[in-house]
Amino acid sequence: MDRHEAAAVRPLTLAWVSRHLEAGETIVGTEALHGGITAEMRRLTIGTRDGGTRDLVLRTFVGMEHAEDGLTREAGALTLLPGTGVPAPALVAVDPTATHCEYPSLLMTHLPGRTVLGDEGLRTRVALLARQLVAIHALRPAERPREYVTLTTADTVVTPKGADAAAWAAAIDVIRKPAPPYEGRFLHRDFQPGNVLFDVPPGRPADTRITGVVDWVQTSWGPADLDVAHCSTNLALLHGPAWGPRFAEAYEEAGGVPAADAGERLYWRVRDALAFSEDVRLVSRPWREAGRTELTTQAVEERLDAYVTGLMDAPD
Template sequence: MTNHDEAPIVRPLTLAWVSRHLEAGERIVGTEALHGGITAEMRRLTIGTRDGGVRDLVLRTFVNPLFVEQAEDLLNTEAGVLPLLAGAGVAAPGLVAVDPTAAHCEYPSLLMTHLAGRTVLDDGGLEARVPLLARQLVAIHALRPAGRPREYVALTTADTVVTPKGADVVAWAAAIDMIRKPAPPYEGRFLHRDFHPGNVLFDVPPPGPAGPRITGVVDWVQTSWGPADLDVAHCSTNLVLLHGPAWGRRFAEAYEEAGGVLAATASERLYWRVRDALAFSEEVRLVARPWREAGRTELTTRAVEERLDAYVTALMDARG
């Protein structure tokens, strides 16, 4: 078995569990760590087939004590959503097996099919990718599965926001006061709930007329039902922190250009943008680490904090 990093290939109980879900005559012949995730350990498993070929699967395993307690709920959510997405016009992994309570594996785990493509977090080519991201999110919000997912969960509260060191305290205080208010009314939509460039796979060809295309969307553990503005705000904040302040507004514009419908009033839209941005204040270190691992070494925790502060300040200044 080929191992491409220093972590264990596959833990023994998990290896046995995965093997039970392979086809007759198949075996694991290689593993590779997939970087970029925050909550779970991700591994690509290369499977040797009976005819001498290979195919790939992906193993999601919750090992971080911070997230193991949430693993059962998150994995059950993803296991329920992936079959609903099959044939729905949104490319997503197929479910192979799930062990949400670690009844068979060392840790809670989910086994799924592997999608072609790669995440792209570079600044180069972003102008071509943003409309693709927006159209993909509009397609997700258009889904109407037979089984509606759970209601969205707000990822922060006014009392848990962490104001960055050196931030504009007046702007942050106003932003925190804003999310103390009840959420605006909204028309519910099917939300990915963690839609951003790190969870979208692209086929990026050499420079030419073809351009990039999306090959799939991954990480459906937080899928829920709620306002489209929340998904748009989440991707906007990620784009701001990755690429700079202009891209937050640009993504919202691209979403509407693609046919997406946001809240009717500017104040309602601002509420969701501010709520999502403040949620990042509690996990800047967690967010920045996988971006650096993916090659964006300039995105230190401090650099991301500074961009977040600038974004929150700009949102509050935009109130007029």
């Protein structure tokens, strides 16, 4: 599929989007957005009645088994978040069962900013990410989202070639145990640098700020440690194993409250890290497309091994 084909909106979906525009508005441009794993993402440029333009974002799930659930969760989150201080897109329309569109789709507003996956300015961004996650966990919706789900089991973990076999065996034994008790929190469930938009003023990295948090299709209710663990693993793979524990520290410094017991914290961090083992190739591809070409599958597997080994070697 070339860029033109990827950007094209299917006819039924195009008609559906058009019905949700303001009077006198038309779609004047489309652009495929890259970086997602499970959905087709497009930016739609809308011509307004006064001759200006505005942008919307269209998410489409093609051949995804749980599309209805994911889009329903995202629609619920985007309805909840306005006025909370958490910067997120506003919901325009959703068709979770493809009643009107070719495939399940969601239309939302477009936020300013961009994802930043490079190493420069990382310390500043980690602190911002931690504070943002604390704010998300502070939300208390009148109606809770569905309980979290974890799919990785001791039998599905894939130990990387050349990994520390003893450390991985010990890690796998950790997740054989039942999940520890927890106090429930509102979870993003895929909070990581690829789903956060930043404004980085040229020459003023210290003035960096978060402009948006996107991709709310896995919104859940569960342990805060699960979100912390997920961002920690992503940072460890993107920037080096030491950044995983550093994010967990930054979360506490920002006022976040993880599990009091070290063994419970370890359970969630190990569980999330092992989940990445099942398809490192799929996870690392968007990072390479975004310019981190050095993050080959092998390089990411090596970082994952170092991170898991570090978790198992860390003092209680």
